[in-house]
Amino acid sequence: MPNTTPETPFHTGFIAIIGRPNVGKSTLMNQLIGQKVSITSKKAQTTRHRINGVLTQDNTQYIFVDTPGFQTKHGGALNRVLNRNVSQALGEVDAVVWVIEAMKFTLQDEAVLKILPANTPVILVINKVDTLEKKNDLLPFVQKIAERFNFKHIIPVSAKKGVQTQVLLDELKPLLPENPPFFDEDDITDRPTRFLATEIIREKIFRLSGDEVPYGCTVVIELFTEEKNMYRIAAAILVEREAHKAMIIGQGGERMKRIASEARQDMEQLFGCKVFLEVFVKVRGGWANNEASLKSLGYE
Ligand SMILES: Nc1nc2c(ncn2[C@@H]2O[C@H](COP(=O)(O)OP(=O)(O)OP(=O)(O)O)[C@@H](O)[C@H]2O)c(=O)[nH]1
Ligand SMILES: [Mg+2]
Known part of the structure; x- marks a missing residue:
């Protein structure tokens, strides 16, 4: 069990990672916790179940909730269940990480923007910056989206390469409530x-x-x-x-x-x-x- 002293209280909280299919949510969660507990692929809608990934670092326990890509393209029972999972996750967490792809904002991203919670801090993560041809293009792209919602922070990252992922952890830390750890320090998931x-x-x-x-x-x-x-x-x-x-x-x-x-x-x-x-x-x-x-x- 990690040390907890009155000067450095322990923080533990839940963070939902949401976004449309294929933006790199599961890749990001795996990168953050340093192990592959959530599967990833080039195909959209790889993740079908909510998966918790746990990271314990410096008196903080981050419990990430990886969700299926929120999507509106197809009906059907499976998609209804998947979207319900995302909406539920939003109501139960201390912070939300909304992942989008650099230079690519689609109608499906618009649909996610509409379900962002008003009373929970939302961090916008712009993923796949390693694919940018011209770095200067990013700023106007980001500015447009920044106008649409009151984001707590906006952080460009590369989930695949681990670029700026520690910055994300640092920004999340103060958003998590004071709680004792819920999991053992070396647990990486709650899934059997x-x-x-x-x-x-x-x-x-x-x-x-x-x-x-x-x-x-x-x-x-x-x-x-x-x-x-x-x-x-x-x-x-x-x-x-x-x-x-x-x-x-x-x-x-x-x-x-x-x-x-x-x-x-x-x-x-x-x-x-x-x-x-x-x-x-x-x-x-x-x-x-x-x-x-x-x-x-x-x-x-
Ligand atoms: N170039 C690049 N590719 C990435 C990055 N992050 C993820 N990818 C790729 O994007 C694809 C989708 O990644 P996933 O992590 O499965 O995406 P997801 O958002 O979890 O997708 P669903 O579960 O289907 O909603 C995979 O081929 C990843 O390798 C990144 O930072 N850079
Ligand atoms: Mg996934």
């Missing part, structure tokens, strides 16, 4: 190992398969046992159609092998032990459009 295992597999599917499959797939753990210094895990990938199953398996099972092997390596790194992993694919039609089915898969 089995959940992290499904997320890691989902990341590999997102990264290794075509555009059509990922949105219609989810992962469930069928077996999870702890043996001496080893986890034995069997996981099923649920897809909506036979054609998706074929796409995930790939020619001669090649893609499936890569998904399983890269997932196993990430799990061993995150869990710090050996992992024996088996992955199967099953067809289960229409899960993404049925609220009852979503509930049974852990989407609340």
Whole structure:
């Protein structure tokens, strides 16, 4: 437990990271806590569950809530549930970090601007500044958005490269209330190992398969046992159609092998032990459009 003296009280608080899909919210959270607990990919809507990432630094415990990208493009039960998650997160936190992309402000960003809370401090983070061709372009871009809301701070960062992320932590610190730590100093997430295992597999599917499959797939753990210094895990990938199953398996099972092997390596790194992993694919039609089915898969 970190030292707490009357002169240096401990601060602990919740910070929601929000923004439209693909701006780099999960990359930012991973960078801030120094571990990959939230999956990331080039595809929009990678994050589907709220994930808490914990960082304890200098008498402060930051509990980041990574949220699914807020989006208005598609209806459907899954998106309703995802947006509900974001709105809920906003009501329960001490500070909000709104992430946008440098030089790219879309209608989906407008939609997020409209749901920013009036009574909670909001920090605007302008991400991906490493992609800027001309640094001078940034100022007029930032000024326009700064006029639209009373931001506590505006911080340009590169989540990927870790540029200015410590500045963000420093600005967040005074916004967190005096509280004892809620988690152990070396905890990095409140999510159980089995959940992290499904997320890691989902990341590999997102990264290794075509555009059509990922949105219609989810992962469930069928077996999870702890043996001496080893986890034995069997996981099923649920897809909506036979054609998706074929796409995930790939020619001669090649893609499936890569998904399983890269997932196993990430799990061993995150869990710090050996992992024996088996992955199967099953067809289960229409899960993404049925609220009852979503509930049974852990989407609340
Ligand atoms: N160049 C650059 N790319 C970045 C940066 N941060 C994130 N990315 C990339 O942007 C893509 C999306 O990143 P994610 O962290 O998955 O984005 P997200 O906002 O969590 O997306 P959803 O979960 O789908 O809402 C990935 O390909 C990241 O590698 C950055 O600072 N610079
Ligand atoms: Mg994400």
